[in-house]
Amino acid sequence: MPSKKVLFLASANLEAGLTSMALGLARALQREGLNVAFSKPIGQSPLGAGGTADPSIAFARDLCNLPVTGSLPLTRASDLVAAGDIDGLMDEVVDLMDELHGDYDVLVVEGLVAVETDTLALPVNAAMCRALGADLVPVVNANRPSASDIGSLVRRVARQFGGNDDTLDVDGGFAGILVNKVPEDTDPDSLHGLMQADLGPNLPILGTVPFDPSLYAPRLQEMVDAMNLTVVNAGAMESGRVSEVVVAARSVELVLPCLVPGALLVTPGDRADICLAASLSFLNGTRLAGLLLTCGSRPDAVVSEIMRPAAEAGLPIFLATDDTYNVAAQLAQLDCHVSADDRHQMERVITSIADRIDVSALLPRLGAATKPLLSPSAFRHQLVQLARSADRRIVLPEGEEPRTIEAAIKCAQKQIANCVLLGDPDAIAAKAAKLGHVLPSNLEIVDPASIRARYVAPMVEMRKHKGLTPEQADAQLEDTVILGTMMVTAGDVDGLVSGAVHTTADTVRPALQLIKTKPGAKIVSSVFFMLMPTEVLIYGDCAINPDPSAEELATIAIQSAETAIAFGIEPRVAMISYSTGGSGIGSDVEKVRDATRLAQSLRPDLLIDGPLQYDAASVASVGKQKAPDSAVAGRANVFIFPDLNTGNTTYKAVQRSAGVVSVGPMLQGLRKPVNDLSRGALVEDIVYTIALTAIQAAAPEVPAVSVAEAI
Incomplete structure (x- = not known):
């Protein structure tokens, strides 16, 4: 039985997005520096029965890097409840918690997701919440109810979980509530205020998350598989998603305004006007999700030839044998849950939700001292x-x-x-x-x-x-x-x-x-932020200086340490070489040794040590063996490479082999910040580079120490 604080999340109504909200809450707690563990005690497929395995545990482990428990099969839970042995089921649930090893501050538990005609979720969730000694966090789907309806739902949950609906506060077993899928025409902050007025000031509303259709857009491949469609032209199908469906049942001039990025256009194959409009729109830059032809009919040869440039440009085209009405009905029933293999989309979902959750009201209740944590998402x-x-x-x-x-x-x-x-x-x-x-x-x-x-x-x-x-x-x-x-x-x-x-x-x-460069800075250098699974490392210089001298290497080390400080990282700088300490000889290692001494003399306030081999700098056991007296060995977070060949090769090897995200290069040493992008940069890469640049511009001026004068 866990001795730490347990937060139990349960749906207050259908389609509340329980998994994404549970993982979003876990991510928000991680950002505060808490060690978070996760459990989905009873597994279920996204649809509640049958289908694929529950992805919650995999997402928690692989995307949020959380320690997790296993899950009991849903059939096991159903059998025990049907036999009247709910106590036996709870014993097995509590036993799962023994799988959590190591230190953690809070355990986030995702309850069973209620589905239509379901009679299992409510009694089992209430029993699990009690068995785990958990505080309850109801999750509400706000897509239909008003603010007062939400209050009624929360009060009903209080009664269902054995509490007093007149005591909606932290002393009544609640940790707070989460509201998901706030309609697009409703201001989440205004809704938050209305709910707080209705529920009272003692029940924290931890987050109101607006509905974002792009987060629930199914992949084209999932649509093809679910509807058994024929792929006429794959085009950009691999990366495509359906953000909205446009059924072309009207004249073409009325359909044109609906042709927007992410739209799937549904039309019979003999509607040449609609097919040509879709092709022209795609060629003009509107990235439609695709064109779905119904009734088993394709455009004739003349129209198909005119459409060929759009197909070659990447317009996905599909064929369904059913009529337009039935195809539209099938599209409306598509499963919009994020698939277990769709990690990029789930990362977007978790990040979006965590951005809308404020856990400050929870921190005193959890009783854990928060500490800086720079996981990739936190960074x-x-x-x-x-x-x-x-x-x-x-x-x-x-x-x-x-x-x-x-x-x-x-x-x-x-x-x-x-x-x-x-x-x-x-x-x-x-x-x-x-x-x-x-x-x-x-x-x-x-x-x-x-x-x-x-x-x-x-x-x-x-x-x-x-x-x-x-x-x-x-x-x-x-x-x-x-x-x-x-x-x-x-x-x-x-x-x-x-x-x-x-x-x-x-x-x-x-x-x-x-x-030009800052006063005293002779060179411009660069760093990459390497977003490792549990921390952020800084690599420099991996982009600018081919073969820096000892003096230039010392400058790069100091610049990189100052960058770390500007971004909330306490620098422990390792000067990397093929040799550790005094064991190696040769001009290359001597250069690193001289650079280390110079950097230490210029900035005695910084932790800088070298020469260190990479494993001695990064692995505690190796560092203790090879450099037992070093304050940096085994725990370095800023790595300074001796030349561009080593630095660029190392960063790319780590990035590609370990699947690590890198942010950069960020330039250092200029009077004012300028940063370069890769020509293959994604939109998110550009956003974060803009953020880096803004932070650099606001960093306090640190008087540059002239290396030349110090020699």
Whole structure:
């Protein structure tokens, strides 16, 4: 029987999203530094009976890195309840908790999900809650009830679990309530206030989560499998999802406004006008989920030939033998639960929910001292929070690039930074519309032609030693990266992010020429944040300096330690080599040894040690054996590599072989922050790079120590 605090989550009504809310709560508690364990004592498929195995435990273990218990089969629970042996079932449930080893602060338990005509979930959930000595967290689906209805549901749950519905507070066995799927036309914060007024101030409302259709969009492959469809053209089917269904039963001009990204267009194959409209829309940039032809009919040869460019561009096309009405009915019944193998989507769901949960009211009740925890999700969450606090203005020179537009929209919506897109406002608005987005009012768009002239004279002044003329400056400023760099130099914006379509040299060269390095810093270096399963490591330099000298290596170590501090990481810096301590000889290890001594003398306040082999730096047992007196060995979190060959190879080997997410490279040593993107960057990569840049811009100035003067 667990001695720690137990939170038991149970659905207050149908389709409450119990699994995602339980994992979202676990993630929110992790972000506060708590050690969280997870249990789904009785397994069930997403639909409640039959089908695939319950994915809750796998998601908890693999996505949230939680210690987990096993699950009893649903049939076992049903048999024991039918035999009148619910006490025997509870004995087996409690025995499962013995599988939890190690230290944890709180156990999150997901109860049985109630389904239609189900009579098992309620009595078993109530019995489990009592047997585990748990505090109850009802989860409410807000898609239908009003605020007062939610209050009635919570009071009914209190009665069902043997409590007093007149005592809706933490002393009555409740830890709080969670509300999921708040309708799109309802403000979650307003609903939160109404519910709090109805339920009283002593029952914490831990979160009100808005309904996001994209989180419940089934994959095209799942649709094909469930409906036994014929794939006419696979196109982008592998990554496609159905966010909405459009049944084309009207004239084409009335269907056109419904053709938005993620829409699945359903039409009989003989509706040439609809098929051609879908093809043209896709070719114009609207990423439809696909075209589903009904009645077993395909377009004729002439129409198919006209549609061929859209098919070659990736438009998925499917064929159903049923008529349109029956196909639409089948689509309405598609299972929208996240499949066990759909880890990326479930990560999105968990993160989205955790962002809306506030566990501050729970912390005193849990009685555990929180501590900084930088799991990958916690680090990403911290980036967003720090960037919001920074409130910086970041210019995006590639303002007409679709991924950049989408990233800027997300940053505006989440208030991560005040983004400035450089580009033609009409072109940006049109591309946003094709992506299915409306440009937020707090997203700034600047036409480069409207501001270019103001930077000609300052640029000429800065580059006059190179003989730059006004005419040359005006011509160079037509490059939006150079224009954006001048905006940073002039203090009109706080930082710059580029590289989605430009090379690293295109991004970095103007920064070196115009922004220049910090006083005392002779070089610009870079770091990657390596998001390991349970912590975040910093690798430097893996992108800029091919073969740094001992003096430059010392600078990189100090810069990287300061970066760690800016991002809430207490740096323990390991200077990596093929040898540990004084055991090795050769110019390469001597360079690392000299760099270590120099960095230690310049910054005695930092924990820096070397030379250390990678295993001696990262593995406690090896570090204790090879460097027993080191404060860094075995527990390093900042790794400084001796050259670019070693650093770049190591970061990519770890990233690819271990499936580790890396964020970066982030440039260090410039007077003001400029960061480069990979040309294959995803929208999320751009969002987090913008957040990094905003945080850098807000970091307090640390006087740079001149390495040259210290030698």
